[in-house]
Amino acid sequence: MRQQTKKILLLLIGWFFVALGTIGLFLPVLPTTPFLLISLWAFSQSSERFHDWLYNHRVFGPPLQDWSRYGVIPLRAKIVAIGTMAISATLVIIFSSTPWYGITAMLLLMGIGAGFILTRPSRPKNQDAA
Incomplete structure (x- = not known):
């Protein structure tokens, strides 16, 4: 290119x-x-x-x-991200005919993403004391 x-x-x-x-x-x-x-x-x-x-x-x-x-992910963004993952997973489990291994893979990947999101700080360290 x-x-x-x-x-x-x-x-x-x-x-x-x-x-x-x-x-x-x-x-x-x-x-x-x-x-x-x-x-x-x-x-x-x-x-x-x-x-x-x-x-x-x-x-x-x-x-x-x-x-x-x-490396901050604001609390609001964390809530939206985790909530969206939970709703998406629930909808796939309830309304799709995805095989168990597909659902397992989806939940594993979502879990990894959720773990990353939840382990990031929600605000800069210098604001923790405020």
Whole structure:
């Protein structure tokens, strides 16, 4: 792939995920920060200007900076993520004809994801004492 084509593709990916993240501000079931992290990565590979704009954005910047500096996943995001996993697993178990090994694999992968999410701090360490 040519360098210019790759750059344009990464810019499109970045802006697509900025749009999804923006929608996530208004829809509680759509996470904002993970989409913006993808945008930040795409911009880091394609446009220093857009990367800096997003990283220092008045609304989007603080959660991105908290993740970058402290590995923080906010409590609200944890609740939405774990809740969505639980609802999804319940719906698959009840309403699908997925074989037991498929359900087991799904639950195992969700458990790994949930474990990762739950082991991240909910706020920066310097705010724990506040």
